[in-house]
Every structure is written in structure tokens, then in C-alpha cells.
Amino acid sequence: MKHAVFVxxxxxxxxxxxxxxxxxxxxxxxxxxxxDKRKDAAERARLLNAADVAFLCLPDVASREAAAMxxxxxxxxxDASTAHRTVPGWVxxxxxxxxxxxxxxxxxxxxxNPGCHASxxxxxxxxxxxxGLVSRELAVSATSITGYSGGGKSMIAQYEAGGDARLNxxxxxxxxxxxxxxxxxxxHTGLVVAPIFMPIVGNFYKGLSVTVPLHLSQLKPxxxxxxxxxxLTKHYAGEQFVRVMPLRDPGTLEEGxxxxxxxxxxxxxxxxxxxxxxxxxxxxxxxxLGKGASGAAVQAMNVHLGVDEALGL
Ligand SMILES: NC(=O)C1=CN([C@@H]2O[C@H](COP(=O)(O)OP(=O)(O)OC[C@H]3O[C@@H](n4cnc5c(N)ncnc54)[C@H](OP(=O)(O)O)[C@@H]3O)[C@@H](O)[C@H]2O)C=CC1
Ligand SMILES: CC(=O)N[C@@H](CCC(=O)OP(=O)(O)O)C(=O)O
Numbered sequence: 001m002k003h004a005v006f007v008x009x010x011x012x013x014x015x016x017x018x019x020x021x022x023x024x025x026x027x028x029x030x031x032x033x034x035x036d037k038r039k040d041a042a043e044r045a046r047l048l049n050a051a052d053v054a055f056l057c058l059p060d061v062a063s064r065e066a067a068a069m070x071x072x073x074x075x076x077x078x079d080a081s082t083a084h085r086t087v088p089g090w091v092x093x094x095x096x097x098x099x100x101x102x103x104x105x106x107x108x109x110x111x112x113n114p115g116c117h118a119s120x121x122x123x124x125x126x127x128x129x130x131x132g133l134v135s136r137e138l139a140v141s142a143t144s145i146t147g148y149s150g151g152g153k154s155m156i157a158q159y160e161a162g163g164d165a166r167l168n169x170x171x172x173x174x175x176x177x178x179x180x181x182x183x184x185x186x187x188h189t190g191l192v193v194a195p196i197f198m199p200i201v202g203n204f205y206k207g208l209s210v211t212v213p214l215h216l217s218q219l220k221p222x223x224x225x226x227x228x229x230x231x232l233t234k235h236y237a238g239e240q241f242v243r244v245m246p247l248r249d250p251g252t253l254e255e256g257x258x259x260x261x262x263x264x265x266x267x268x269x270x271x272x273x274x275x276x277x278x279x280x281x282x283x284x285x286x287x288x289l290g291k292g293a294s295g296a297a298v299q300a301m302n303v304h305l306g307v308d309e310a311l312g313l
Pocket of ligand 1: 058060153
């Protein structure tokens with residue numbers, strides 16, 4: 001029997017991309033809302049409750065409303081928004097997070113998927129915290145470079161309208177140092193000090209990389225770039241969507257520049273450790289619409305349904 005799947009927010013950036021993934025599959029029946037009724041609460045509630053899996057590709061407020069509409073105990077919600085990522089009762093939609101995460105996702109009816117910056121940050125730091133190489137008390141900093149599709153329809157329209165020369169150059173933002181991903185970055189790495197996090201949006205459609213610089217003197221005595229790299233390699237052994245690149249990746253060093261877009265159109269994350277005997281930078285890159293959003297949501301659905309995790313991806 002086919003799985004009934006509904007995407008609330010089907011006309012948005014994340015929702016459209018999920019539909020592209022679902023279109024490749026014959027094990028799902030996609031429930032579609034009449035375009036005129038996209039924001040009709042009764043019709044959304046009907047379809048949400050008719051679904052085995054419902055993706056929420058909505059602003060936070062609308063995601064919370066959608067979650068409150070569920071009366072069918074069998075409906076599994078997979079929320080792409082920020083609304084539920086640190087809320088008790090919701091399982092974090094990152095299968096690679098820890099050894100028991102897939103079992104939790106299989107059993108869950110409420111799945112909150114990570115933010116795009118947070119995915120990259122957490123995948124870099126969580127194994128290092130779990131291995132005891134990075135202390136939970138460490139005060140870390142991170143920057144992220146992201147394409148403008150991360151800002152959804154309104155930012156895409158702004159960039160694609162043209163005419164504003166300021167958009168030609170990279171734009172740092174979230175300079176209040178209160179980016180909305182900070183709570184999930186802390187909760188799901190175990191870090192107890194809020195990282196200093198500054199993202200930068202650039203004039204390209206998609207692709208994202210997070211950089212975390214570390215002085216080795218801040219880490220436990222004796223921790224080296226080799227040890228950090230080995231811990232990442234060990235944690236992600238066998239993972240099909242996480243690639244730990246060679247230490248001080250020769251390809252990147254030879255090129256001299258880091259390619260932020262090299263995971264575009266994949267559900268992959270590439271992790272890097274650069275540096276020398278006193279300093280390292282950890283880097284993660286992904287497609288913000290792939291593993292950073294829609295690909296990750298479909299992967300979480302696959303894990304939940306117990307089908308091949310790569311189906312449709
Ligand atoms: N873009 C990205 O890289 C990522 C996005 N996310 C998150 O996923 C969610 C969706 O983001 P994204 O697709 O980029 O956003 P978009 O702005 O592109 O799309 C959001 C969609 O939701 C619709 N919508 C708004 N309110 C309601 C409502 N009350 N009922 C039904 N539909 C509604 C909008 O309608 P209308 O078309 O009329 O505006 C729009 O189509 C957000 O929470 C975002 O933060 C998560 C990870 C990455
Ligand atoms: C370029 C841009 O604006 N990006 C968004 C993040 C996109 C994302 O991951 O969104 P959610 O956390 O809402 O799911 C931002 O930094 O707020």
C-alpha cells in the first residue's frame with residue numbers, strides 16, 4: 001500500500017523541492033491541496049489528518065498551527081521550520097546524530113528537522129563533544145556562508161529582482177548574535193555556552209558552508225588535528241550522506257579556495273579538518289535545500305517509514 005504524503009506549504013521553496021523528490025517515487029501517494037485553499041485551515045486540517053506523513057514547510061507560526069490541527073494519531077509530522085527543534089516530544093530529524101537516532105525517528109510521530117546552518121554545525125561538533133575532544137563548556141565561534149535560497153521565497157525574489165548593487169557582495173547578518181539556530185546548535189551538540197555565530201549570505205542560489213575555527217590550546221591537552229579528524233571518521237563510518245574528507249584536503253589546498261557549492265543537488269554533507277599543530281578550522285558544506293532542508297526531510301521520512309534511506313534522494 002502507498003504511503004499518503006501531504007506537504008503543507010507546497011508552493012514554498014522547501015515544499016516545491018520535496019515534491020521534486022517525491023515525484024521520483026512510486027511508493028507514495030501525494031495529497032495536494034487546491035491552490036485556492038492553501039491557507040484554508042479546515043482544508044489543511046483535513047489533508048494533514050489524511051496523511052501518513054505530513055511535511056510542514058511553513059513559517060514557524062503556521063507550523064505550530066498545523067501541529068495543533070492533528071487529531072489522527074497515525075499522522076507523522078516532519079517539520080522543516082524552527083518551531084519544534086528543541087521542544088520535548090519532538091525527535092530531531094538528523095539520523096547521523098547518534099547511534100540511537102534512527103530508532104527514535106522510526107518510532108516518532110513528531111520529527112523536527114534541523115536548520116541548514118545548524119545541520120552543518122552540529123554534524124561537525126557533536127561527535128567531537130561525544131568523544132570528549134571538545135569540552136561541553138568550550139566557547140566556540142562559527143561563520144556560515146549561504147546562498148540566498150536559504151531565505152525562502154522573499155529573499156529569492158529580492159536577489160532575482162536585480163537593481164540593488166548592495167546584493168552583489170556577501171552580506172553578514174544576524175549581527176545581534178541571536179540567530180534563531182543557536183538553541184538547536186547547543187541542545188544537539190551538548191555545548192553549554194552559546195556559540196558566537198555569524199552567517200553571511202552571498203549572491204548565489206544555494207550551497208552552504210559552516211566554519212568553526214579552534215585554537216588547539218583551548219582543547220583538552222594533546223588533542224591534535226589528526227585526533228579530531230579520526231573522531232569524525234570513526235563516527236561517520238558507513239554513513240552514505242556524510243563524507244569525511246581527507247585531513248587537510250589536498251584537493252582544496254591545491255585549488256587554494258573552498259567550493260561552497262560542491263554539494264549542490266545532492267543530499268550529502270562534506271566535513272573537513274584543516275590546520276596545523278596549533279590551530280584548526282573545521283568546515284562542513286551542504287546544499288541548504290538538500291541536506292539542509294528538503295533532502296533531509298525526505299531522508300527522515302525514509303527512516304521513519306523503514307524504507308531505503310536513500311529512496312528518491
Ligand atoms: N530555504 C531553506 O534553505 C530552508 C528553509 N527552512 C524552513 O522551512 C520552512 C519553509 O521555508 P521556505 O520553503 O524556504 O519558505 P518559503 O517562504 O519559500 O515558503 C513558505 C510557504 O509557506 C506558505 N505559507 C505561509 N503561511 C501559511 C499558512 N498559514 N498556511 C499555509 N501555507 C502558508 C507560503 O505561502 P505564500 O506562497 O503565499 O507566501 C509559502 O508558500 C521555514 O520555516 C524555513 O525557515 C529550513 C531549512 C532550510
Ligand atoms: C539566508 C537565510 O536567511 N537563511 C536562513 C536559514 C534557513 C534555515 O535553515 O531556515 P530555518 O531555520 O528557518 O529552517 C537564516 O539564516 O535565517
